[in-house]
Amino acid sequence: MSDTEHPDTIVKQPAIETRSRLGDVGIDRPAMQYDYTNFYFGTGEDPFALLDPFDAWWSEAEPEGYYQYESPLQSAPSTRVDVLDKKTGEVRAGLINFASYNYLGLSYREEVKEAIKVAVDVYGGGASGSPILSGTTALHQELSEEVARFKLKEGALIFPTGYSANVGTIAGLMRSGDLIVADQWAHASIVDGMILSKATSRFFRHNNVEDLERKLSGFDGKKLVIVEGVYSMDGDLPPLRDIVAVSKKHGARVMIDEAHSAFVFGDNGRGVVEALDLEEDVDIHLGTFSKSLGGQGGYTAGSLKLINYLRGFSRSRCFSCALAPTVAAGVLAALKLAQAEPQLRTRLWDNVRFMKAKLDGAGVPTGVSASQVIPIMVRDDAQIFQIGEEIFRAGVFINPIKYPAVPKHKSRFRMSISAAHTHEDLERGAAIIAGVLKDFGVCP
Amino acid sequence: MPVAAGLYTFTTGVSAFFEMPTSDARRILPEHLEPVEVTHQRSILAVTAFHFTESIAGPYIELMFSVIVPPVPGRWRQRQHPKAGFYPFLAATSSDESRCHRSEGFSIPHIAEDIDAQFVESAGTLHVSVWSRSGPVVDLTVTQHKWESTTHLLHTFMVDGNRRLKSNLQISGRYTVHENERGHMTLHHHPMTTALTLAEISPYPFREHWLKDGVEIFHPLETL
Numbered sequence: 001m002s003d004t005e006h007p008d009t010i011v012k013q014p015a016i017e018t019r020s021r022l023g024d025v026g027i028d029r030p031a032m033q034y035d036y037t038n039f040y041f042g043t044g045e046d047p048f049a050l051l052d053p054f055d056a057w058w059s060e061a062e063p064e065g066y067y068q069y070e071s072p073l074q075s076a077p078s079t080r081v082d083v084l085d086k087k088t089g090e091v092r093a094g095l096i097n098f099a100s101y102n103y104l105g106l107s108y109r110e111e112v113k114e115a116i117k118v119a120v121d122v123y124g125g126g127a128s129g130s131p132i133l134s135g136t137t138a139l140h141q142e143l144s145e146e147v148a149r150f151k152l153k154e155g156a157l158i159f160p161t162g163y164s165a166n167v168g169t170i171a172g173l174m175r176s177g178d179l180i181v182a183d184q185w186a187h188a189s190i191v192d193g194m195i196l197s198k199a200t201s202r203f204f205r206h207n208n209v210e211d212l213e214r215k216l217s218g219f220d221g222k223k224l225v226i227v228e229g230v231y232s233m234d235g236d237l238p239p240l241r242d243i244v245a246v247s248k249k250h251g252a253r254v255m256i257d258e259a260h261s262a263f264v265f266g267d268n269g270r271g272v273v274e275a276l277d278l279e280e281d282v283d284i285h286l287g288t289f290s291k292s293l294g295g296q297g298g299y300t301a302g303s304l305k306l307i308n309y310l311r312g313f314s315r316s317r318c319f320s321c322a323l324a325p326t327v328a329a330g331v332l333a334a335l336k337l338a339q340a341e342p343q344l345r346t347r348l349w350d351n352v353r354f355m356k357a358k359l360d361g362a363g364v365p366t367g368v369s370a371s372q373v374i375p376i377m378v379r380d381d382a383q384i385f386q387i388g389e390e391i392f393r394a395g396v397f398i399n400p401i402k403y404p405a406v407p408k409h410k411s412r413f414r415m416s417i418s419a420a421h422t423h424e425d426l427e428r429g430a431a432i433i434a435g436v437l438k439d440f441g442v443c444p
Numbered sequence: 445m446p447v448a449a450g451l452y453t454f455t456t457g458v459s460a461f462f463e464m465p466t467s468d469a470r471r472i473l474p475e476h477l478e479p480v481e482v483t484h485q486r487s488i489l490a491v492t493a494f495h496f497t498e499s500i501a502g503p504y505i506e507l508m509f510s511v512i513v514p515p516v517p518g519r520w521r522q523r524q525h526p527k528a529g530f531y532p533f534l535a536a537t538s539s540d541e542s543r544c545h546r547s548e549g550f551s552i553p554h555i556a557e558d559i560d561a562q563f564v565e566s567a568g569t570l571h572v573s574v575w576s577r578s579g580p581v582v583d584l585t586v587t588q589h590k591w592e593s594t595t596h597l598l599h600t601f602m603v604d605g606n607r608r609l610k611s612n613l614q615i616s617g618r619y620t621v622h623e624n625e626r627g628h629m630t631l632h633h634h635p636m637t638t639a640l641t642l643a644e645i646s647p648y649p650f651r652e653h654w655l656k657d658g659v660e661i662f663h664p665l666e667t668l
Contacts, residue, residue, distance in 0.1 A: 034525065034527075038525065038527065039517075040514075041478070041480055041513075041514030041515075041529075049517050050517050052517075053517050053525055057525070184483070191483060191484055194484055195484045200485070201483075201484045201485050203483055203486070205625075205648070403623075407623035407624070407650075408621065408622060408623040408651065409589060409590075409621075409622045409623060409624070410623065410624075
């Protein structure tokens with residue numbers, strides 16, 4: 001049932017006792033009708049003024065359902081995981097894992113683990129320095145060169161996280177008086193980069209090229225348009241060809257964050273830009289190592305002039321410790337595997353088609369996804385945690401997502417499909433999810 | 445039996461939230477209030493319209509423009525945590541009596557002329573048109589989601605000279621809310637909209653509230 005099809009369930013209410021309640025501001029609302037946003041701002045002089053009301057709310061909200069976040073894994077993020085049930089204190093073993101990003105199943109491959117072990121012996125634990133000082137090792141250098149080669153770009157810069165890649169690139173390039181226009185569903189790291197840059201920031205309606213054009217119009221000066229390759233909450237793609245055309249028409253540079261699309265889209269895995277033959281039309285290419293490569297860190301790839309400039313002006317990189325050499329070694333090994341084994345992408349897309357067919361066949365609403373990120377649309381904000389608890393206990397590990405991460409009444413589970421899933425995993429997982437959703441009336 | 449001063453019974457009410465430039469919000473707000481930003485440099489304009497059938501000033505229609513601000517932290521265990529804070533910076537009503545009552549009793553600035561309005565409901569949609577002798581003020585459409593009965597506690601902030609004021613506002617009634625961006629608003633050039641950069645206000649409400657058959661209770665003003 002779509003949002004507009006809700007039957008008018010109006011029931012005549014008893015007369016509201018108004019006069020007798022004047023002066024009484026007691027509101028009896030369950031904790032689950034509140035969320036983090038109710039405790040974000042607070043008037044007053046003391047920065048700690050919100051801690052007490054938040055703590056009181058949290059002590060009710062956590063046992064009612066919020067405990068489902070940060071449930072500690074007791075195993076590698078493979079297709080089956082052991083997870084601590086924070087409500088009962090038991091470890092739930094062998095859950096089918098749809099929560100981890102490990103799209104190509106590389107994080108626990110023997111080649112990756114072996115490369116990490118070798119790096120431990122050579123470099124020890126951490127990098128012990130900023131990349132611009134003592135933190136760059138031969139491994140970091142090799143990784144940045146390999147990323148540039150893979151992306152067919154002149155250069156690449158390695159960041160300790162995907163978050164810092166966006167923040168450092170945007171704030172490193174744009175200045176007060178410039179204009180940045182981003183999709184309204186751009187990741188928090190893009191938004192934070194825009195804030196740090198002090199440029200004028202505008203957001204266009206999701207994937208709406210006409211609104212992008214409106215937001216670009218009438219501004220004289222430097223302009224940057226930012227989109228994502230795959231949007232992480234809906235799994236949909238941008239109309240990139242039209243976005244590039246409008247941006248060029250208005251003299252704007254284009255940046256794409258391919259956190260969820262690099263290494264999986266395109267014949268060679270170079271992302272949505274490769275799939276749409278727009279690699280030369282997009283000016284700045286970002287990605288992360290934590291999704292498809294199952295590691296950690298981020299990169300920015302582009303012209304050598306861009307990379308050399310950002311090397312000096314990306315504060316999130318300059319003033320952070322470099323990626324641990326062990327992580328760099330693992331990412332490098334995973335990147336080589338992703339290039340050498342195109343069958344991983346073939347298997348991933350086969351799994352995506354298989355799972356979508358299973359979910360569609362069971363009547364599970366999956367939104368507008370066109371990727372390996374598949375939202376399971378529940379919509380009911382009040383029930384999402386209860387449904388999540390049932391799915392968890394039935395044998396599937398998948399994260400509930402609710403407001404403010406997504407709009408009100410757009411609660412969902414975010415499913416990540418991996419090349420490593422077997423059809424048996426997917427079939428069993430789809431059956432469990434569909435069964436629970438049916439019990440709750442979410443699907444037929 | 446006379447109606448208490450802070451009681452307003454309504455048949456229909458609408459409250460829609462729109463992105464507005466933070467520069468406008470800061471210009472409108474008094475020094476001690478900060479706008480809540482929905483995204484960087486984008487604050488929240490709340491457009492509310494109510495058809496009151498019973499109040500100390502008799503039946504009347506009210507249109508109110510507010511900037512959303514942080515509420516004062518409440519006491520959770522006493523169930524006094526507000527859902528949101530409003531700074532109503534300009535209102536208009538359909539009668540002299542209501543205008544005097546609201547502006548003098550609750551320090552809410554009003555335009556001097558009467559407004560009139562139409563609330564037209566059809567097929568899960570409410571269309572509200574408000575106008576005055578100066579011309580149309582706003583055309584607003586909201587859509588329904590799932591109806592439920594609810595009571596919200598909100599904080600409303602006002603100023604009177606140097607006095608910083610607050611009133612607890614309880615709204616009870618049948619209620620539907622969603623963030624599906626199905627509604628629409630046209631703000632017209634009008635004395636009520638001069639504080640706003642109209643081209644920079646989103647015509648799409650990112651949150652749509654629609655209320656029926658309920659009661660607003662404005663509690664007595666407190667000095668902050």
